[in-house]
Amino acid sequence: MSKFDSIRHYHDSEVQEALSSILNHPMFKSLIAFTFPEKSETELKEIFSSINSIDDFQSKFVYHSLQRVLAISSEGVTTSGFEKLDPDGAYLYISNHRDILLDTSLLNVLLMEHGKKLTASAIGDNLVKKSFVLALARLNRNFLVRRGLSPRELLMSSKLMSEFIYHMLSDEKRPVWIAQREGRTKDGNDATNPGVLKMIGMASDEKDVMDYFKKLKIVPVSISYEYDPTDKLKMPQLLAQLKDEVYIKGKNEDFVNIMSGLLGQKKHIHIHIGDVIDSEIDVIKEEFDSSNKQVQALANVLDREIISNYKLWPTNYIAYDVVHKSNKFENKYTENEKQVFLKRLGLRVDKENEPLLQGFLAMYSNPVVNKMKYENES
Known part of the structure; x- marks a missing residue:
């Protein structure tokens, strides 16, 4: 027993057994289908039977899952x-x-x-x-x-x-x-x-x-x-x-x-x-x-x-200008970007709830405030 067993990740020697234990789990099957929608059953078996290390698991499966996530979101x-x-x-x-x-x-x-x-x-x-x-x-x-x-x-x-x-x-x-x-x-x-x-x-x-x-x-x-x-x-x-x-x-x-x-x-x-x-x-x-x-x-x-x-993104600059009722950063975003952000704001926050509204805006505007602080100090 290693003293790190209670917190560590798998060793490579444990990967195939661990993978076998979850292959038929409904959530993992859904994840596989999401990652490889066009792969046949035979192709999937070949992929997972060839995974014998964490590096294999990350390069042959996790990497492709994240690429799919990025493509749709x-x-x-x-x-x-x-x-x-x-x-x-x-x-x-x-x-x-x-x-x-x-x-x-x-x-x-x-x-x-x-x-x-x-x-x-x-x-x-x-x-x-x-x-x-x-x-x-x-x-x-x-x-x-x-x-x-x-x-x-x-x-x-x-x-x-x-x-x-x-x-x-x-x-x-x-x-x-x-x-x-x-x-x-x-x-x-x-x-x-x-x-x-x-x-x-x-x-x-x-x-x-x-x-x-x-x-x-x-x-x-x-x-x-x-x-x-x-x-x-x-x-x-x-x-x-x-x-x-x-x-x-x-x-x-x-x-x-x-x-x-x-x-x-x-x-x-x-x-x-x-x-x-x-x-x-x-x-x-x-x-x-x-x-x-x-x-x-x-x-x-x-x-x-x-x-x-x-x-910083246009969303950050838009939120800063809305919070401060200014046009300080209007050259950092377009009117269309501003309207899209404000529509998102309206869908996520009840505008009558002032603390919640300010909290949402602060989430996007504070990075601008903080970056300005460090720029002013340098």
């Missing part, structure tokens, strides 16, 4: 920064988080297309409670982040995950993806939770944790969707936050969010790969002597990089 993906990556580099990708599955799935599709190593990716165990979904996640090289723990359990779980991340990067030479915070951004304010960085640093044996972070080769990733496919679904939780109320998820809420994220209209998507955070860590070491201040400073660097490289 987007107008394409653009990229920047991938050319800087070493094909064999084991990077720690820290990304803003907008969609449950798409963020990391799209990154891996693009890494594959650019000839780079695919990631081991963190996923909350609350999303994979059904055995079928858990098997699918582990086949896709997801490792589990345990939720809803007591303080003592959380400490032990965080240390285990930190050690697993280091094991993947150092021993397996496998890149790792993790979101900059727990849960998706609901209000458009992408911000790194220092607690995530503290968890990552728990495996450090360095005298100064900044030396450890430098070893991990942290790469900030910015992902932006022209239309957030789950914007409407995020509203109830955002409204609860505005009222300072505890939000309780519905029974199938996570599943609905996953399906809406995959199949909902996104229009254009952009993913930017930043530079390895290296010299910035040296500056942090010189400027701060307490680990808490250093970690917060590193979180600030990540925020700056993610926000500065976040691609």
